[in-house]
Amino acid sequence: MKKKRRSGFIIACTAPAIILFVLFMIVPTIDVFRMSMYKWGGYTAEKTFVGFENFKKLARNPKFYQAFQNSILLIVIVTLVTFCLSLVFASILSREKIKGQNFFRIVFYIPNILSVVVISAIFSAIYDPNQGLLNSFLKLFRGGKDPILWLGSPKLVVYSVAIAMVWQAVGYYMVMYMASMANVPDSLYESASLEGAGRISQFFSITLPLVWTNIRTTLTFFIISTINMSFLMVKAMTSGGPDGASHVFLSYMYQEAYTNSSYGYGMAIGVTVFVFSFALAGILNAVTKRDEIEF
Amino acid sequence: MKMKKVLCILLAAVMVLGTAACGKGESNDNAQNAPAEDTSAAENEDAAPDAGESEDAGDSEVQESAGATGTLKVAAVETAYGADMWTEVCAAFEQSHEGVTIELTVDKKLEDVITPEMKSGVYPDVILRAVGAESGLTETFVKDSNLVELTDVLAMTVPGESVTVGDKILPGFVENSICNPYGDGKTYLMPMFYGPCGLFFDQGLFTAKGWTVPETWDEMWELGDKAKEEGIALFTYPTAGYFDAFFYALLHESMGNDKFQEALRYGEGIWDTPEAQAVFDIIEKLASYTESTTPANANDNDFQKNQQLILDDKALFMPNGNWVIGEMAEAPRAEGFEWGFTALPAVTAGGERASYSFFEQVWMPAGAENQDLGKEFIAFLYSDVAAEIFAKSGAVQPIQGMTDKLDGDNKLYYSIYDNGAVAVMDAFAATEAVEGITTRATFFDPVNSLVTGDKTKEDWVNQIKADSDALRAALKE
Numbered sequence: 001m002k003k004k005r006r007s008g009f010i011i012a013c014t015a016p017a018i019i020l021f022v023l024f025m026i027v028p029t030i031d032v033f034r035m036s037m038y039k040w041g042g043y044t045a046e047k048t049f050v051g052f053e054n055f056k057k058l059a060r061n062p063k064f065y066q067a068f069q070n071s072i073l074l075i076v077i078v079t080l081v082t083f084c085l086s087l088v089f090a091s092i093l094s095r096e097k098i099k100g101q102n103f104f105r106i107v108f109y110i111p112n113i114l115s116v117v118v119i120s121a122i123f124s125a126i127y128d129p130n131q132g133l134l135n136s137f138l139k140l141f142r143g144g145k146d147p148i149l150w151l152g153s154p155k156l157v158v159y160s161v162a163i164a165m166v167w168q169a170v171g172y173y174m175v176m177y178m179a180s181m182a183n184v185p186d187s188l189y190e191s192a193s194l195e196g197a198g199r200i201s202q203f204f205s206i207t208l209p210l211v212w213t214n215i216r217t218t219l220t221f222f223i224i225s226t227i228n229m230s231f232l233m234v235k236a237m238t239s240g241g242p243d244g245a246s247h248v249f250l251s252y253m254y255q256e257a258y259t260n261s262s263y264g265y266g267m268a269i270g271v272t273v274f275v276f277s278f279a280l281a282g283i284l285n286a287v288t289k290r291d292e293i294e295f
Numbered sequence: 296m297k298m299k300k301v302l303c304i305l306l307a308a309v310m311v312l313g314t315a316a317c318g319k320g321e322s323n324d325n326a327q328n329a330p331a332e333d334t335s336a337a338e339n340e341d342a343a344p345d346a347g348e349s350e351d352a353g354d355s356e357v358q359e360s361a362g363a364t365g366t367l368k369v370a371a372v373e374t375a376y377g378a379d380m381w382t383e384v385c386a387a388f389e390q391s392h393e394g395v396t397i398e399l400t401v402d403k404k405l406e407d408v409i410t411p412e413m414k415s416g417v418y419p420d421v422i423l424r425a426v427g428a429e430s431g432l433t434e435t436f437v438k439d440s441n442l443v444e445l446t447d448v449l450a451m452t453v454p455g456e457s458v459t460v461g462d463k464i465l466p467g468f469v470e471n472s473i474c475n476p477y478g479d480g481k482t483y484l485m486p487m488f489y490g491p492c493g494l495f496f497d498q499g500l501f502t503a504k505g506w507t508v509p510e511t512w513d514e515m516w517e518l519g520d521k522a523k524e525e526g527i528a529l530f531t532y533p534t535a536g537y538f539d540a541f542f543y544a545l546l547h548e549s550m551g552n553d554k555f556q557e558a559l560r561y562g563e564g565i566w567d568t569p570e571a572q573a574v575f576d577i578i579e580k581l582a583s584y585t586e587s588t589t590p591a592n593a594n595d596n597d598f599q600k601n602q603q604l605i606l607d608d609k610a611l612f613m614p615n616g617n618w619v620i621g622e623m624a625e626a627p628r629a630e631g632f633e634w635g636f637t638a639l640p641a642v643t644a645g646g647e648r649a650s651y652s653f654f655e656q657v658w659m660p661a662g663a664e665n666q667d668l669g670k671e672f673i674a675f676l677y678s679d680v681a682a683e684i685f686a687k688s689g690a691v692q693p694i695q696g697m698t699d700k701l702d703g704d705n706k707l708y709y710s711i712y713d714n715g716a717v718a719v720m721d722a723f724a725a726t727e728a729v730e731g732i733t734t735r736a737t738f739f740d741p742v743n744s745l746v747t748g749d750k751t752k753e754d755w756v757n758q759i760k761a762d763s764d765a766l767r768a769a770l771k772e
């Protein structure tokens with residue numbers, strides 16, 4: 001009897017959250033899957049059921065593959081570079097005694113609180129082919145050759161977007177890593193240095209294993225936020241150009257769902273992105289699984 | 296302890312009730328909307344011919360009294376002309392039509408404001424939004440055949456005047472593939488503010504250098520070589536999207552109207568004709584004369600840097616519309632700078648010179664509830680009263696006698712057609728939505744790659760041919 005009352009109590013307490021979750025997360029997600037089977041412009045009452053036709057068309061579309069490639073490239077580059085930089089910065093700022101630690105912490109974090117529009121304005125000034133910071137600097141080495149079109153060359157544009165994204169993300173992950181590094185007891189480092197371990201081996205043998213759980217979490221964050229942020233960045237910086245060379249998953253989905261009045265097709269892209277990011281996060285999680293080390 | 300438990304349960308119950316109420320409210324709304332949508336759709340079909348009949352009677356007073364009460368929902372996009380003119384026009388309409396209230400929505404991002412309501416089945420009665428916007432709002436309604444036919448509005452008498460709307464609108468503005476998207480002679484979109492598009496340049500520079508504005512493309516290339524020696528590029532463009540007006544006008548020059556119309560319907564083999572090839576050749580050559588950094592700034596964020604090239608005398612010509620003057624009003628400029636504007640050079644000596652006329656459209660979604668009143672409102676937009684209010688903000692409608700009232704710079708642009716340029720107003724024919732293919736990505740965006748050398752003309756033309764086949768198959772009949 002008591003047990004029954006207890007579980008009733010638990011159900012009553014969790015119900016609101018579950019209802020909200022189902023209503024605002026599960027239902028819309030199922031809806032996306034359902035919509036991807038229709039040909040629909042977005043505004044009419046009539047939708048035509050087309051089964052997997054949208055996915056078949058998607059599989060034949062070279063522009064989608066280009067957007068897919070760009071997204072994967074961004075996920076890989078941005079994750080790798082941001083991960084390394086923020087880990088290094090975090091360990092320097094939390095382990096070393098340097099002047100103006102707080103100053104650096106703030107400076108690194110600021111890009112994260114800037115709006116994407118501001119970031120894109122900053123980078124469009126940096127990348128400007130004629131008066132931009134980057135080309136003016138490179139002029140010292142290259143001389144008066146034709147300026148490099150950072151946002152104008154289909155081959156370079158994705159890398160240019162990647163640099164802006166790394167700059168934006170480093171501070172955020174740095175703070176996350178610093179938080180978990182602060183939990184590592186100093187005694188471990190002390191005994192390690194007594195035994196003759198240098199800074200670098202301390203980093204690899206103590207810091208890294210002890211913040212591993214945190215790193216695994218951030219890897220999932222990297223995937224999700226790169227997919228989302230790359231849309232905002234591309235939208236603000238290049239509008240998918242030049243000639244569609246910088247389209248990523250979501251900017252291409254936006255173009256198809258709205259500009260091209262193919263809402264159902266857009267949702268098919270959404271489903272692909274959903275499955276892809278889920279699978280990728282799952283794989284990363286499995287690959288990075290280690291026995292948890294406690295201190 | 297027990298007290299605490301009871302409190303917890305109570306709180307949880309409140310939350311559950313809250314969510315349940317939320318959910319219920321939503322489903323209620325839906326339930327109400329669903330039938331409303333159905334009936335309005337059914338009404339449309341009946342209402343359209345009815346309205347037509349009553350207008351055939353030609354008695355505007357009868358109409359006024361017939362549809363003269365109620366609330367009309369008007370949604371207009373705020374462009375460079377500002378929002379005030381809409382408020383004024385709506386007030387003028389309310390004044391002349393007693394018992395009518397207008398719910399006006401004016402916003403720069405109109406779609407974001409009205410889309411949520413439209414998704415739940417509540418539509419504005421009258422919408423002003425041009426084709427060609429990134430959101431594709433108007434195109435989506437066209438592709439879905441989700442519009443109210445407005446042919447009968449042309450026969451309506453302009454409220455308070457004695458002419459019909461059709462007679463008042465300048466010839467050509469209604470008889471084109473934008474206003475008659477399905478090519479069946481029926482009008483679904485009405486032309487509103489227009490502006491000639493062509494090539495903009497610095498008149499001051501031409502005077503100082505003693506250059507003449509080229510009248511043929513051959514003269515253009517000669518000028519390009521001359522300018523190159525002085526370190527000035529011949530051409531730049533704000534974004535590749537601006538090639539739409541340019542492409543249509545050039546196509547019209549090269550092909551003449553009949554073949555042009557065929558091209559707009561993606562006619563089979565049309566892109567292999569020598570006339571079409573001439574157009575591709577000109578654009579390819581133009582790409583080689585284009586200022587080399589143009590593609591880097593050819594996006595919605597930086598396009599003004601390309602426009603600045605004209606103001607700084609670093610490039611001679613750019614395709615644009617007359618809104619560029621307002622857009623660049625605050626920008627620094629070379630000494631002696633003076634805006635110049637010309638139609639496209641002719642493909643052959645003595646041949647046609649064309650200028651594309653960009654215009655915005657006003658239309659009614661099929662879900663509009665007050666269709667008669669909405670049509671009355673659209674007719675009113677062509678009245679002298681409304682035209683004057685719009686003109687005060689610089690918005691010019693294609694109405695008889697309107698260009699005579701213009702002064703200053705505006706006169707220069709709008710008189711381009713008086714000086715022998717042919718006005719081109721059509722656009723590619725409406726199709727069912729073809730997934731993965733947009734006209735912009737197929738026809739215009741590759742110009743960026745032509746300039747950077749990442750694509751050849753052949754790549755571009757092959758893509759156009761392949762995509763045209765797909766679009767032709769999806770044409771609305």
